[in-house]
Amino acid sequence: MRGFSQLSPTERRLLLEVFWARTSARSDLAGRLDFSKSKINAAITDLIGAGLITEIGPRPSSGGRRAEGLRVTLRDGLIAGVDIRATHMDIALLSPDMSVMARHCEPISVRGEPEPLFARLRDVLDLLLRQLGQERERIRMIGIGVPGPVDFESACLATPPLMPLWEGFSPRQALAADFDVPIFVDNDVNILALGTLWHLSRSADDFLVVKVATGIGCGIICRGQVYRGVDGAAGDVGHICIDPNGPVCHCGNVGCVEAMAAAPAIARAGAAAARSGESPRLLELLQAHGALSPEDVGLASREGDPAANAIIRGAGADVGRMLATLVNFFNPSHVFICGGVATIGPAFLASIRQSVYQRSLALSTRHLAIRPIPHPADAGIVGAGVLGFLEAI
Structure with missing residues (x-):
């Protein structure tokens, strides 16, 4: 063949x-x-x-x-889609029409060395193959998303802020000895964008996918293709400065939107409101759980807690300020919002919309829709599968 x-x-x-x-x-x-x-x-x-x-x-x-x-049909083969996030790893074996044939998800941390995580990934791929009664040879290609900047040609991580021990690490090389197939690696938000493009059946060609979670990133679909930039760094919007007097970010700069509106920032703001006595409800949740999560702040907001509601709306407004710049520059048809923070309550998305429409030019928003990502549960693994197919052929 x-x-x-x-x-x-x-x-x-x-x-x-x-x-x-x-x-x-x-x-x-x-x-x-x-x-x-x-x-x-x-x-x-x-x-x-x-x-x-x-x-x-x-x-x-x-x-x-x-x-x-x-x-x-790909010679009756399978595509492996791997979606590695900051706090969990989602792995699937897909048919060439992107139907999920077998799947496994488990919590992880990307703060440590990458080698143990990829040893676990190899074990999970073998487990999924056994569930289907298949051998490794049935996998025809592998697509991988990771939560950090990727040099797309070399498939190596390049100064990833959330995972400094992954600097220069190549997921392709980590798997090449066990899987003699084309292996492609991209930023996790780019694979979310590809998964969205697949679910939209290419009915939209120019849109943004913005993930707000532990970090903030953006996948860019331009004329029906992922736009990565010269070195693969396009879309690293979490480090756009929205307040020159803002807090210090883990990247070393100040006022980055990620430092002010991502999940850790929301949790910190909630804990501060609880300890100061500003929010008895958040204090109650803090005492019950030992620590506050963005989901706790979202719960208190939905229950009508004023302090929690102000935190959620403030984070949404911060993300919206950053997005207004992108909308004026790129003029997309859609901005799709995803990530753990995107699900904490309607006030977050409403504040994003309000901020974007207030700060963007009228022409840039004439046909703009800002909404949650379609099919959030499988956009990552499907996008990884689409990446593997598109690059392999």
């Missing part, structure tokens, strides 16, 4: 089109790609022979003869 490197430009374009469309008919492909029927048929025959696509039977008729459907 031919490898991906042996695909002709026509075959590669056709394979990508079938992938994004989920299922396609020959006539549909010819129209979308502006290929002749003979060119399409020859390429399809070659791809079927290579085991990369398969015919799945007649599609529903719209009048006349029913067209034969086509779907990516």
